[in-house]
Amino acid sequence: QVQVVESGGGLVQPGGSLRLSCAASGIFFSIYTMGWYRQAPGKQRELVADITSGSITNYADSVKGRFTISRDNAKNTVYLQMNNLEPEDTAVYYCNAKCLRFGTDYWGQGTQVTVSS
Numbered sequence: 001q002v003q004v005v006e007s008g009g010g011l012v013q014p015g016g017s018l019r020l021s022c023a024a025s026g027i028f029f030s031i032y033t034m035g036w037y038r039q040a041p042g043k044q045r046e047l048v049a050d051i052t053s054g055s056i057t058n059y060a061d062s063v064k065g066r067f068t069i070s071r072d073n074a075k076n077t078v079y080l081q082m083n084n085l086e087p088e089d090t091a092v093y094y095c096n097a098k099c100l101r102f103g104t105d106y107w108g109q110g111t112q113v114t115v116s117s
Contacts, residue, residue: 001026002024002025002026002027002097002106003023003024003025003026004022004023004024004095004096004097004106004107004108005022005023005024005095005108005109006020006021006022006093006094006095006108006109006110006111007020007021007022007023007111008020008021008111009093009111009112009113010112010113010114011114011115011116012085012113012114012115013115013116013117014085014086014087014115014116014117015084015085016085016115017081017082017083017084017085018082018085018113019079019080019081019082020036020079020080020082020093020095020111020113021077021078021079022034022036022077022078022079022080022095022108023075023076023077024076024077024078024095024097024106025076027076027097027099027104027106028099029073029076029097030053030073031053031099031101032053032097032098032099033050033051033052033053033097033098033099033100034050034051034069034071034078034095034096034097034098035047035048035049035050035051035095035096035097035098036048036049036050036069036078036080036093036094036095036096037093037094037095037096038089038091038092038093038094038113039091039092039094039110040090040091040092043091045094046060047060048060048063048067048080048093049063049067049069049080050069050096051069051070051071051078055071057069062088063082063089066082066083066084066085067080067081067082067083068080068081068083069081078095080093082113085113085115086115087115087116088115089113089115090113090114090115090116091112091113092110092111092112092113093110093111093112093113094107094108094109094110095107095108096108
């Protein structure tokens, strides 16, 4: 059974930091591209950042220089370090595990990030 579980969301003041974690089980983690997406109220879900099996990273323009995605294959976990948070970063953040080779695509349940004073 595949499980993708996010953690680390919460309320933070503008300029603050949070680190999200996503633990995946039931998959051959190291071959998956892992991604973080977010969805704000009334908006479509958008890609925040992803990291390939070879640790090549990709970021949305809005988070470049502020967010860092990383992975630990030994722990089957992907992280999103978010610094200098802005109110516009408020959203539900979702973790995604995708493998083009197998045609599989899994989502977590999401974790709320709220940036507010």
